[in-house]
Amino acid sequence: MANTDEKLQKIAKDLLEGGEVSLVIGYTKGSIPQRMRPVFITKAQDASRLSFSCYAVQDLAVFLKKPEVKKFGKIGIVVKGCDEKAINALIQEYQLLRDDIKIIGMECNGIIRQNLADKGEAAVSETTVYDKCLICNEHTPVLYDYLVPSENQKLNLSGNIKPYAKIEELDSMSAEDKSAFWKKEFDKCLKCYACRQACPLCYCSRCIVEKNMPQWIDTNIEETGNAQWNLIRAYHLSGRCIGCGECERACPVNIPLMLINEKMARDTYSLFGNKSGLDINAKPVFGVFSESDFNEFIK
Ligand code: SF4
Ligand code: SF4
Ligand code: SF4
Structure with missing residues (x-):
């Protein structure tokens, strides 16, 4: 059975091959294991560079405001639930047309705080993720064209940790x-x-x-x-x-x-x-x- 990355890569490859988008914004593995970085894929054969994990901290929706990105017209984007809400807000504010974007939603059970990730933390738990993940209602994005299920276990919240x-x-x-x-x-x-x-x-x-x-x-x-x-x-x-x-x-x-x-x-x-x-x-x-x-x- 295909894993998360393989499912993600196939969606992006099909979108690019079919000409439905001319750019896919996503994550790729960083130069050290606990880091991921944004990647911009324009060729179907490069879709294999896409990846997702509990270190995918960046909100890629930020790139949608850039003229260098807008010029691609139809764009595919990989998003976590929290970040996807930015796309919805941009559509609400007439900054983006729904038809111009293909949303590849990632089920997400939490992102590890960067300071802990840098020390090698690998377990998603209520003491290792960002506060926003402890009050998250959008582990599954509210809007998506494709959904990639998570392989991580759901966060187990004890209620002892008080976010914010x-x-x-x-x-x-x-x-x-x-x-x-x-x-x-x-x-x-x-x-x-x-x-x-x-x-x-x-x-x-x-x-x-x-x-x-x-x-x-x-x-x-x-x-x-x-x-x-x-x-x-x-x-x-x-x-x-x-x-x-x-x-x-x-x-x-x-x-x-x-x-x-x-x-x-x-x-x-x-x-x-x-x-x-x-x-x-x-x-x-x-x-x-x-x-x-x-x-x-x-x-
Ligand atoms: S120092 Fe912090 S709050 Fe001040 S402008 Fe820079 S990022 Fe913003
Ligand atoms: S948390 Fe809010 S203010 Fe800060 S970057 Fe995200 S959308 Fe902007
Ligand atoms: S758990 Fe929720 S708030 Fe945390 S990164 Fe994932 S989607 Fe965003």
């Missing part, structure tokens, strides 16, 4: 203490914009931080500008972030960006009942107005 526990801790703090916590984190920011580059939903051709007539955000690396940048980016992603975690993984100074994103996602859900990237036919939450919307802030 710091959010509850922050919620219980005074405004001053919360502000001090975030000031300390944002003070580390280098304004490298790796978080933006890694995000599949940061696709503006000219980011607000690069606009200087007027200058909305102080681009200096200092207290006010750092807070402005991180808070404005968080607001721009609120109701849109699909929780892939790539911004936090890209941050060279380890600012816990997922705490902000997850907090915004929880608040958007409790206020508007919205979860990003689950339905390509739903309108983006901040793109619609309802009289019953939460509006305490303008009273």
Whole structure:
């Protein structure tokens, strides 16, 4: 019986051979066993390079915003459930046509944290995977054209591990203490914009931080500008972030960006009942107005 990689490779090969897509974006084995890296396949005979494992950490949907990729027209892409939600959000926001994409969904039971993978960790468990995997509802992607089943065992959750526990801790703090916590984190920011580059939903051709007539955000690396940048980016992603975690993984100074994103996602859900990237036919939450919307802030 074909294993995961063989099934994946056959789907990609058939898509390329049949001319249904001219590019397949997927993962291939890295130069060390615990690493995978993105690969761009344009010839059917190269489909054998495709692979998938619990080290396939990158959200490949980020490449869909690149002009070099868009020029291929019809594209096949290998996605985990969390990353697939980015495709749905891009379709919702008219950045992508459903007919232009073939989604090769991977059943996924968790991705091992990169710092542990680098030390040789090979077992998917509640102590080795990312927080997002512990609250995952999309082990099977919500939308796909092809589905490749997982060979890994399902995560066995004991309930003793609390993902994103710091959010509850922050919620219980005074405004001053919360502000001090975030000031300390944002003070580390280098304004490298790796978080933006890694995000599949940061696709503006000219980011607000690069606009200087007027200058909305102080681009200096200092207290006010750092807070402005991180808070404005968080607001721009609120109701849109699909929780892939790539911004936090890209941050060279380890600012816990997922705490902000997850907090915004929880608040958007409790206020508007919205979860990003689950339905390509739903309108983006901040793109619609309802009289019953939460509006305490303008009273
Ligand atoms: S959040 Fe779900 S789909 Fe995404 S890597 Fe974790 S287990 Fe896989
Ligand atoms: S803000 Fe971060 S977690 Fe959210 S979609 Fe962008 S990269 Fe992924
Ligand atoms: S990746 Fe980190 S350091 Fe770079 S701009 Fe984003 S928050 Fe700042």
